[in-house]
Amino acid sequence: MVETSGRRASVRRVLALVVTLASLLAPGLVQASATAATPDPFFTYSGSRPLSDYAPGAVLKTRTIPYSLAGIATPLSVRQIVFRTTDQRGRAIAGVTSVIRPLTGATSKVIGYGSFYDSLNPEDGPSRAIAGGLNPGGLSGHAETTMMVSFLLQGYALVIADTEGPTADFAAGPEYGRVTLDSLRAAFHATGTGIAPGARAGLIGYSGGAIATNWAAMLAPTYAPGINKRLVGAAEGGVLVRPSANLAYVDGSLVWAGVIPMAIVGVSRSFGIDLTPYLSDYGRTVYAKMQKAxxxxxxxxxxxxxxxxxxxxxxxxxxxxxxxxxTVNKLNLGRRPSPTVPMFIGQGTAGELEGTSGSTPGIGAGDGVMIAGDVRSLARRYCADGVRVLHREYPLSHFTTVTLWLPQATTWLMQRFGTSPAPSNCSTIRPGNPLTPLAPA
Structure with missing residues (x-):
């Protein structure tokens, strides 16, 4: 008991150090990034055997490193894994994940954390940041680690995948989901992770991390049934349901409008299509600037x-x-099967606070980038298919909703590792928007 308490106190000090260093070093990190760092060869598969010969989730290589912030090592131990996974077009690719090892020895509780690093640059992935990467676009990874403090202090292992794959396929939901599931397969198979045989897993993610969480939960029964049997539940907030509607929602927004060209680049890249013939001269200029944004x-x-x-x-x-x-209709979650595990779904409704109008016909309120009516409809659809859903709305914007969503989602997910049945408020979720696909003009 004394030893465990001492470890937890040590971890609190380490994580406080991570936060402090992140704030102190951020200006230096921005300046350092002006000179491109040499990509770490660990993250690239260079074997002679074709990736397609490996099963999804197969471990390709591993290493153990300290959790590092801008090259400053901390006592947190991380097992990084390169594994075989599948991209948006069904091709075999090499994914990467970081397992923050449990602090109390072997654990049977695993959290698959979906990062919201949202970038078109592969070097912004959380595994790069954890290994000491300097890119400012990857700094969110350190803040996200501190968001998961509760799990670390309770002895869980964290599995944090670079969900966008090796080419940073921004907003490609199916790829996010497959990478997440294969990262869990790899974590369960690899040695040195501190994960006990037969461990169970929960999924959690906000915003871009919710893309990974929802698609992983939805795809698990067919893509990774072995993982689906281990899942206890999935908690998500700030949920992207129907991207065609989200593009209309953020159109003209003061804060979120830049997501439109980001999505154009991400869709083009992930699906292997060329949308540049449709762009204006200005659009082409923005498109070119966005390639690694x-x-x-x-x-x-x-x-x-x-x-x-x-x-x-x-x-x-x-x-x-x-x-x-x-293409965009392939990313509509409302047209996909329902998950089979309990879901906690949170969504903000005060997008005006972040410069997005809530009066767009057929869309209504949202948090500035995600649409509350779409999220309600998705939750109701899951309820109708027998999923136990706890749905929450918050009168806040996308960024501020996290403060209320996170403690509720964390508590809910921890409880799913126990024996109590998942709570549900399906009977009180108000109707939302039709989740119809975009119709050709």
Whole structure:
């Protein structure tokens, strides 16, 4: 008992150090990033055997490193794993994940944490930041580690995957989900993780991390049934349901409008399509600037930007671009099967606080980037399919909702490792928006 308490106190000091160093070193990190760092070869698969020969989740290589902040090592131990996974187009790729080892010896409780690093640069992945990477776009990884303090102090292992894959396929939901599931497969198979045989897992993520969490929970029964049997539940907040509607929602937003060109780049890259013929001269300029942009460089940088300004006049309606319509509809969660595990789903409703209008016809209120009515409809659909859902709405914006969502989601997920049945408020969730696909113009 004394030893365990001492370890927890030590961990609190370590995590406090991480937060302090992040704040003190942030200006230096921005300056250091002006000179591109040499990519760490660990994250690249260079074996002679084709990746397609390996099963999804197969461990390709591992290493144990200290959790590092800008090259400053901390006492937290991390097992990094390169593993085989599948991208948006069904191709075999090498993914990477970081397992923050449990603090109290072997554990049977694992958290698959979905990072919201939201970037078009592979070097912004959380595994790079954990290994001491200097990119400012990856700094969110350190803040996210502190968000998971409760799990670490209770002896859980954290599995934090670079969910966007090796080419940073921003917003490619199915790829996020497969990478998340394969990262858990790899973590359960690898040695040196501190994860006990037969361990169970919970999923959690906010915003971009919710993309990973929801798609992983939805895909698990068919893509990774062995993992699905181990899942106790999935907690998410700030949920992307129907991207075609979200693009309309953020159109002209003071803060979030820059996500539109980010999504154009991400969709083009992940699906292997070319949307540049539809872009205006200005749109092409923004498209070129976005190729490695993290969301931290985009938010508020394009106030009032609209779809119409990015495209040629003939394509002012996105529904007039057939390849865009067919592609974006593949990312509509409302057209996909339901998960089979309990869900905690939280969503903000005061997007006006972040410069996004809540009066767009057919969309209604949201948190500035995610749409509350779409999230309600998704939750109700899951309820109708027998999923136990606890749905919460908060009168806050996307960034501020985290303060209320996180403690509730953390407590709910910890309880799912016990024997008590998951609570549900399915009968009181108000109707939302139709989750219809985008219709061609």
């Amino acid at each position: 993290p969301i931290s460089q985009v938010l508020g940088a394009y106030p009032g930007l609209t779809w119409k300004k990015l495209v040629k006049p003939a394509y002012a309606d996105p529904a007039s671009i057939p390849i865009f319509v067919s």
